[in-house]
Amino acid sequence: MKKSVKIAIGAVVVVAAGAAAVSGLKPKNTENETVAPPAVRVENPSNGTIELFRSLIGTVEPADQVYVIPKAAGEITAVYVNPGDYVEEGQLLCEIDTKQVDGAKLQLESAEIQLKDAQTNLERMKVLYASGDISSQSYEQVESAAKGAQIAYDSAKLAYDNQVEFSSITATIAGKIESSSMEVHGMASSASPLCVIAGEGAKSVSFSVTEAVLDQVHVGEQIKIEKNGSDYVGTVTEVNTMVDAATGLFKVKATVEDNGSLISGSSVKLYITSDKAENVMTVPVDAVYYSNGEPYVYTYDNGTVHKVTVETGISDDEKMQILSGLSADNEVITTWDPELYEGAPAVLAGETGTTVETVETTEAAETTEAAETTETTEAAETTETTEATETTETTETTEAQTTAAN
Numbered sequence: 001m002k003k004s005v006k007i008a009i010g011a012v013v014v015v016a017a018g019a020a021a022v023s024g025l026k027p028k029n030t031e032n033e034t035v036a037p038p039a040v041r042v043e044n045p046s047n048g049t050i051e052l053f054r055s056l057i058g059t060v061e062p063a064d065q066v067y068v069i070p071k072a073a074g075e076i077t078a079v080y081v082n083p084g085d086y087v088e089e090g091q092l093l094c095e096i097d098t099k100q101v102d103g104a105k106l107q108l109e110s111a112e113i114q115l116k117d118a119q120t121n122l123e124r125m126k127v128l129y130a131s132g133d134i135s136s137q138s139y140e141q142v143e144s145a146a147k148g149a150q151i152a153y154d155s156a157k158l159a160y161d162n163q164v165e166f167s168s169i170t171a172t173i174a175g176k177i178e179s180s181s182m183e184v185h186g187m188a189s190s191a192s193p194l195c196v197i198a199g200e201g202a203k204s205v206s207f208s209v210t211e212a213v214l215d216q217v218h219v220g221e222q223i224k225i226e227k228n229g230s231d232y233v234g235t236v237t238e239v240n241t242m243v244d245a246a247t248g249l250f251k252v253k254a255t256v257e258d259n260g261s262l263i264s265g266s267s268v269k270l271y272i273t274s275d276k277a278e279n280v281m282t283v284p285v286d287a288v289y290y291s292n293g294e295p296y297v298y299t300y301d302n303g304t305v306h307k308v309t310v311e312t313g314i315s316d317d318e319k320m321q322i323l324s325g326l327s328a329d330n331e332v333i334t335t336w337d338p339e340l341y342e343g344a345p346a347v348l349a350g351e352t353g354t355t356v357e358t359v360e361t362t363e364a365a366e367t368t369e370a371a372e373t374t375e376t377t378e379a380a381e382t383t384e385t386t387e388a389t390e391t392t393e394t395t396e397t398t399e400a401q402t403t404a405a406n
Contacts, residue, residue, distance in 0.1 A: 046281070
């Protein structure tokens with residue numbers, strides 16, 4: 001019974017000694033820790049141009065477009081082209097029976113005979129007049145008759161040529177047949193076009209703008225055009241200052257060089273300049289912050305942050321125009337950190353001396369604490385071993401004494 005009590009008391013002593021040893025561990029020392037100032041990137045304000053665009057929808061049209069209209073009505077007797085064909089200037093497109101070519105031809109032949117007779121008679125009269133066989137009056141009458149015959153012939157020739165031209169329809173420009181209503185045995189009328197020819201090369205884009213945008217569009221100005229992922233550059237050629245009564249808008253046209261990918265009648269997206277600031281001071285748009293609607297930036301000056309109120313102008317996705325508040329030699333902070341405020345310390349990104357020194361100090365402190373903890377733990381374990389040995393020896397002595405007494 002006594003043996004059990006002594007062992008229990010020894011165990012309590014060991015636990016107490018271990019607890020005392022553990023309680024002797026030093027808490028982590030936080031007084032030597034140093035918070036590194038934020039590392040920032042900076043850049044000086046720069047001069048540049050900011051241009052803002054307004055997107056619109058336009059329609060592709062041929063830059064040169066001709067409506068072929070016959071000058072005389074009649075039945076179409078032959079057609080030589082189809083929609084989509086490319087034609088040369090002067091190429092025959094179709095023929096029309098105007099019912100007047102044959103009549104004009106007969107009149108021309110008759111006028112030609114009369115002219116020859118008049119010229120023959122005039123030559124004979126010249127000889128007689130020179131020999132004095134006829135009077136000057138008679139000669140002048142024959143001469144006038146010959147001149148009249150010449151005029152009649154010229155008139156008949158012109159009429160015939162016109163009728164031939166009216167019956168033979170040719171292309172007035174080189175280009176592509178965009179549309180055609182020509183069919184054999186169909187009727188041609190001077191009131192409707194036979195076909196539409198689009199000139200080769202350049203195309204035009206027509207679009208409409210409001211009165212507010214009209215002042216921003218000028219003849220000769222370049223615009224950006226997009227179609228199926230491809231970009232084109234157009235030049236404004238027409239700005240209509242008369243409003244379209246049907247739409248209430250103003251029509252604008254621009255020419256664009258085309259390699260054949262722009263189809264007449266298709267829609268394109270285009271951009272016109274809505275605002276522009278040239279040769280102005282700019283900073284990255286992400287470097288500008290707002291407080292109660294007032295813009296400001298952070299600047300860096302020899303390790304210190306300053307909050308600077310600025311006046312801004314227009315901006316795009318990358319740059320902000322600065323009207324006042326900065327000079328060209330200011331170093332504007334372009335990176336965000338929650339530790340940025342007026343008077344805050346900062347270092348430039350890449351200057352890591354302070355940060356490395358702090359890390360080394362912290363690592364040294366942690367190493368020292370770990371060593372102390374190890375030494376304390378080893379001491380506690382030694383105490384536990386010694387006390388356990390003493391307890392065992394005491395128990396054995398007691399048992400021996402009890403045996404001897406018995």
